[in-house]
Amino acid sequence: MTKLYLLRHGETIDNVNRIMQGQTQGELTENGRKQAHEVAKKMADTEIDVFISSDLKRSYDTCAIIAEPHGKEVVTTPLLRERDWGSFTGRYIPDLKDVKPWPKDIESIDTLKARAKEFLNLIRKSYPNKTVLAVGHGIINKAIQAVYFKKEMKDITRMENAEVRELIL
Numbered sequence: 001m002t003k004l005y006l007l008r009h010g011e012t013i014d015n016v017n018r019i020m021q022g023q024t025q026g027e028l029t030e031n032g033r034k035q036a037h038e039v040a041k042k043m044a045d046t047e048i049d050v051f052i053s054s055d056l057k058r059s060y061d062t063c064a065i066i067a068e069p070h071g072k073e074v075v076t077t078p079l080l081r082e083r084d085w086g087s088f089t090g091r092y093i094p095d096l097k098d099v100k101p102w103p104k105d106i107e108s109i110d111t112l113k114a115r116a117k118e119f120l121n122l123i124r125k126s127y128p129n130k131t132v133l134a135v136g137h138g139i140i141n142k143a144i145q146a147v148y149f150k151k152e153m154k155d156i157t158r159m160e161n162a163e164v165r166e167l168i169l
Helices: 013-017 030-042 057-070 109-126 137-150
Strands: 003-008 049-054 076-077 131-136 162-167
Touching: 003 057, 003 137, 030 057, 049 057, 057 076, 057 131, 109 131, 109 137, 131 137, 137 162
Parallel strands: 003 131, 049 076, 049 131
Antiparallel strands: 003 162
16 A cells, blocks of 8 residues: 655745746745745654656755755655646636636646556556655646545635645545
């Protein structure tokens, strides 16, 4: 059995400003760093074999803070990247709610869920019987859970910044 602790990165400047980050690097706020340190403190005595994160800066920085007390390096993967929001990237989120139809350059839900499935398969194959802490993003984490629980993404509760969920693979 492999235990997966799935986290969303800490709060970013764009989260605060309600900007669609997508696959931009992002920068943690002071509060985002504090959130990561709080998770690190809570999980300091938890045996974690592997720390893995999205290759985007906001997730990597969150994961590195949590991995530090364990003396472990962070492995990165583009499989954990946030959804590619195409031409919505960098835009103010409230301005997008009534845009119909969506631009065709946004990563499809099917593609996102395929990436989520590939991530879960990677964890199962590469880290059998290990405990893995993975830091991703709101939408990819939702897709991972949708695949895991065999549910629609709309049926998965939104993860807050630095929230931890446990999955047994």
